Amino acid sequence: MNSIINNLKLLDFVIIAAYLFVLLFIGYKASFGKKKTDETLFLAGNSLTWSSIGLNMWGTNVGPSMLLAFASIGYSTGIVAGNFEWYAFVFLMLLALVFAPRYIAAKVTTMPEFMGNRYGDSTRTILAWYALIKILISWLSLGLFAGGFLVRQILGIPMWESVIVLVAFAGLFAFMGGLKAIAKVNVFQMILLIAVSLALSILGVIKVGGISAMYHKVPSHFWNLLHPASDDKYPWYAILLGYPVSAVAFFCTDQAMVQSVLGAKNLKQGQLGVNFIGWLKLLSLPLFIIPGILCAILFPGLSDPNLAYMTMVTNLFPSGMNGLIIVVLIAVLVGTIGSSLNALSTVFTTDLYVKKINPNATNQQIIKVGRITVVAGCVFAIGVALAIDNVKGLNLFDIFQSVLGFIAPPLSVVFLLSVFWKKTSQKAVNLILSFGSAFSLGIGVLYLWILTPDKYQFWPHYLVLSFLIFAFLLLIAVVTTLLDKSPITNIHAASDLNNLPKTSKQVKILWAVLGAVMVALYLFFNGH
Numbered sequence: 001m002n003s004i005i006n007n008l009k010l011l012d013f014v015i016i017a018a019y020l021f022v023l024l025f026i027g028y029k030a031s032f033g034k035k036k037t038d039e040t041l042f043l044a045g046n047s048l049t050w051s052s053i054g055l056n057m058w059g060t061n062v063g064p065s066m067l068l069a070f071a072s073i074g075y076s077t078g079i080v081a082g083n084f085e086w087y088a089f090v091f092l093m094l095l096a097l098v099f100a101p102r103y104i105a106a107k108v109t110t111m112p113e114f115m116g117n118r119y120g121d122s123t124r125t126i127l128a129w130y131a132l133i134k135i136l137i138s139w140l141s142l143g144l145f146a147g148g149f150l151v152r153q154i155l156g157i158p159m160w161e162s163v164i165v166l167v168a169f170a171g172l173f174a175f176m177g178g179l180k181a182i183a184k185v186n187v188f189q190m191i192l193l194i195a196v197s198l199a200l201s202i203l204g205v206i207k208v209g210g211i212s213a214m215y216h217k218v219p220s221h222f223w224n225l226l227h228p229a230s231d232d233k234y235p236w237y238a239i240l241l242g243y244p245v246s247a248v249a250f251f252c253t254d255q256a257m258v259q260s261v262l263g264a265k266n267l268k269q270g271q272l273g274v275n276f277i278g279w280l281k282l283l284s285l286p287l288f289i290i291p292g293i294l295c296a297i298l299f300p301g302l303s304d305p306n307l308a309y310m311t312m313v314t315n316l317f318p319s320g321m322n323g324l325i326i327v328v329l330i331a332v333l334v335g336t337i338g339s340s341l342n343a344l345s346t347v348f349t350t351d352l353y354v355k356k357i358n359p360n361a362t363n364q365q366i367i368k369v370g371r372i373t374v375v376a377g378c379v380f381a382i383g384v385a386l387a388i389d390n391v392k393g394l395n396l397f398d399i400f401q402s403v404l405g406f407i408a409p410p411l412s413v414v415f416l417l418s419v420f421w422k423k424t425s426q427k428a429v430n431l432i433l434s435f436g437s438a439f440s441l442g443i444g445v446l447y448l449w450i451l452t453p454d455k456y457q458f459w460p461h462y463l464v465l466s467f468l469i470f471a472f473l474l475l476i477a478v479v480t481t482l483l484d485k486s487p488i489t490n491i492h493a494a495s496d497l498n499n500l501p502k503t504s505k506q507v508k509i510l511w512a513v514l515g516a517v518m519v520a521l522y523l524f525f526n527g528h
Contacts (some may be wrong), residue, residue, distance in 0.1 A: 004153055004154045004155075004156075004310055004314050004322075004326070005154055005155055005156065006156075007314045007322070008314075008322055008323060008326075009319040009320075011319040011320040011323070012319055012320060012322045012323030012324075012326075014320075014323070015320050015323040015324050015327070016323040016324075016326065019323075019327045019328075019331075020327065047265055048260060048263045048264050048265060048269065048270075048273070049264075049269050049273070050264075050270075050272035050273040050275075051273070051276065052260075052273070053260045053261060053263075053264055053269065053270060053272075053273025053274070053276070053277075054272075054273045054275075054276025054277045054279075054280060055276075055280075056260045057257055057260050057261075057274070057277045058277050058280045058281075059190045060256050060257060060260075061257070061277070062190070062193075062194075062288075063143075063146070063332060063333070063336055064147075064150060064193070064330075064332050064333050065143065065146030065147075065149075065333070065396075067193065067197060067288055067329075068146065068149065068150065068306060068309050068310070069081075069146075069306075069395075069396045069397035069400055070284065070289050070292065071288065071289070071291050071292035071295065071309035071312070072292060072305040072306045072308055072395055072396050072397055073289065073292060073305075073395070073397045074288075074289040074290065074291065074292020074293045074295075074296070074308065075292040075293070075295050075296045075302070075305040075308040076292075076296075076305040077222070077227075077233060077234065078218065078221065078222025078223060078224070078289075078293060079222065079223060079224070079289055079293070079525065080224070080225060080226075080227055080233075080234045081289055081397060082225055082284060082285050082289060082525075083225055083226075083234075083239045083243065084239075084401070085281045085284035085285075086225070086281060086282070086284070086518055086521060086522070087239065087243055087247070088247055088251065088278070088281055089278040089281065089514055089518050090244070090247075091244065091247035091248055091250075091251045091252060092251055092274050092275075092277060093274075093278070093511050093514075093515070094248065094251075094252055095251050095252045095257075095258070095261070095274055096270070096271040096274040096275060096507070096511070097503055097507075097511065098419060099252045099258075099415075099419065100261050100270050100271060101267060101500045101501050101503065102419060102500065103258065103261065104261075104262070104264070104267050104270065104501060105499060105500050105501060108262070109262060110255060110351075111127065111131070111253055111255055112125075112127040112128045112131060112351060115127050115414070115415075115418065115429070118429075118489075118490060119418075119426040119429050119430070119488060119489075120426060122426070122430060123426060123429055123430055123433070124351075125352070125355075125356060126430055126433040126434055127433055128347060128351035128352055129352070130410070130411070130433055131255065131347055132344065132347055132348060132352075133407075133437070133441075134254075134407055134411075135340055135343050135344045135347065136344060136380055136381065136384070137384060137403065137407060138407055139256070139336070139340040139343070140337065140340040140341065140344065140377060140380075140381045141381045141384035141385050141388065142385075142388070142400060142403060143333060143336040143337050143340055144163050144166060144167070144381045144382065144384075144385040145163070145384075145385040145388045145389060145399075146333065146396075146400075147162075147163070147166045147330065147333035147334070147336075148162035148163035148166055148385055148389070149162070149306070149396065150310070150329055150330065150333065151163075151165055151166055151330070153307060153310050154326055159385070159389045160386055163382050163385045163386065164382065166333070166334065167378050167381075167382060169330070170334045170337045170338050170341070189328050189331060189332050189335075190332070192324075192328050193329070193332065194283075194287060196313075196325050196328075197287040197288060197291060198286065198287060199317075200291045200294075200312050200313065200316060201286050201287065201290045201291055201294065203316045203317075204294030204295070204312060205294065207294075207298060207316070208294060208297050208298060214290075214293065214294060214297065217297045218293060218296060218297060222293060223525060224525060224526055225521075225522060225525040225526055226522075226526050235461065237464070238461040238463040238464050239463060241463065242405060242462070242463025242464055242465075242466045242467045243463060244412075244467075245405065245408050245409055245412050245466045245467055245469075245470045246401065246404045246405050246408045246412075246466065248408070248411075248412040248415065248416060249404075249407070249408035249409075249411040249412045249415075250404065250408070252415060253411045255343070256343070260273065261273065261274060267501045267503070268504050268506075268507060271503065271504075271507045272506075272507060272510070275507065275510050275511060275514060278511075278514050279514060282517075282521075291308070291309060291312050292305075292308045292309070294312065295308040295309075295311055296308070298312075298315075299311050299312075299315070313325050313326075337381075340377075341374050341377055341378070344373060344374070345370040345371075345373045345374050345377070346370075348369070348373045349366050349369050349370045349373065353366070354366065387449065388403070388448075390449070391448050391449070391452075392452045392455075393452060393453050393454030394448075394453075394462075398462065401462070401463070402444075402447070402448065402462040402466075403444070403448070405444075405462055405463060405465070405466030406440055406441055406443065406444025406447070406448075406466065406469070407440070407441070407444075408466065408470075409436070409440045409466060409469040409470040409473050410432050410433055410436040410437045410440055410473060412470055413432050413436065413470060413473045413474050414429045414432050414433060416474075417429070417474070417477055417478075417481075421481075422489065422490070423481055423487065423489060424477065424481050424489065425480065425484040425487035425488060425489055426487070426488035426489070427480055427481075427484050427487070427488070428476075428477040428478075428480040428481040428484065429477070431476065431477070431480055432473050432476065432477050436473045436476070436477075439469070439473070440469050440473070443465070443469060447459060447462065
């Protein structure tokens with residue numbers, strides 16, 4: 001297939017150039033204009049309301065990589081990827097009703113701080129290191145891989161050139177202050193991305209002859225959320241068992257997701273905000289998956305299902321729109337990469353360098369270490385992104401899900417146990433965060449690069465594998481706690497846990513309604 005750049009007209013290039021100029025100009029003004037003294041307030045002064053929390057969490061969750069990945073699954077297997085959005089409501093409810101009251105009662109700003117309150121500084125330090133690994137792999141490297149994948153589709157250049165182009169692009173924006181610009185216009189860009197996907201779906205439905213024609217022009221199993229146990233790609237039991245491991249880690253323990261809730265005006269606003277993202281996730285089917293199904297009807301026989309989204313964009317939109325969409329996709333990805341680098345630098349310098357390595361560091365030393373961390377993070381992320389590109393036998397969507405599935409088990413085990421089993425000891429938590437992390441990531445390396453499932457048939461489905469790792473680590477944590485002769489369980493948090501804020505009746509009713517809607521949707525999409 002020709003690179004997408006061959007399909008762009010002069011108007012597309014004019015719009016790309018104009019958009020980049022405007023972003024750089026806003027970035028320049030943001031960096032060298034007047035600065036507010038209170039700009040660095042970490043949790044927005046605990047002023048966030050439910051609408052901004054829901055939209056912010058959804059914006060963190062939805063990105064260009066999601067558009068490309070969901071469209072690829074829609075193209076090849078139908079709506080089954082909807083499970084990874086709709087089933088999430090269970091774990092969002094867990095965050096809202098179980099985790100959020102504990103986080104807010106503990107008055108913490110980070111997840112390592114929460115666990116440090118429970119189990120002491122050693123746990124906080126280990127979790128900070130694991131948070132670094134998580135940021136490096138799940139946010140930075142996967143973001144860079146998705147961006148490189150997109151740039152490769154557009155320019156038709158190898159992956160190593162694509163990721164270097166992207167890192168250089170992110171560096172240019174950082175130099176011009178443009179990452180702040182991207183943060184400022186990200187809400188607008190997210191709205192534009194969502195509008196684009198909705199327009200794609202509408203144009204595609206019209207082109208195939210309406211909703212009824214779309215429904216009948218693909219195999220009937222395309223409209224089933226649950227696939228039989230014999231299905232080798234997405235059997236129902238793999239999703240039922242494996243997805244929760246990633247979902248607990250992602251929605252309930254990930255700093256990027258939880259931070260909005262921690263910044264809520266009060267618990268009720270935080271809980272309503274998480275409920276709101278549950279409703280927003282209903283839009284995933286029409287916005288992200290349907291374009292892939294329509295592409296399967298309009299452009300069957302693509303060499304790679306991962307090309308589905310951009311194939312729809314370049315064939316259905318008029319000149320000018322293509323250029324605008326491409327530059328918005330890349331700009332949002334650069335924003336993700338930039339904010340990941342910033343988070344990496346912040347966690348390393350504050351939680352590790354200043355706290356453990358050099359407590360008397362001057363401001364200049366801290367800034368210097370922060371910059372070195374950014375450069376090292378870029379080099380590491382380029383290496384991992386190129387390694388991810390060499391994963392065999394998995395499509396874009398499965399790569400994202402499997403990588404998260406190997407990062408998640410230790411986090412899910414320690415956070416679930418610390419909340420649901422008060423006897424969980426410091427020794428068990430530290431063992432799972434250190435040994436358990438090495439074990440889980442080691443199996444991930446074996447599965448993805450060494451004994452790959454396309455050559456070695458003994459592997460279970462990657463979601464089942466994630467669940468088995470979780471179950472094994474859970475067993476080790478329970479046994480370690482039971483054998484611990486002098487367990488350390490609650491260092492600072494005992495009083496907080498006895499005074500948990502109450503959940504309002506309105507919040508409970510809204511979660512019950514969302515649950516009923518989800519059950520109805522599952523029945524509707526599996527009744528044929």
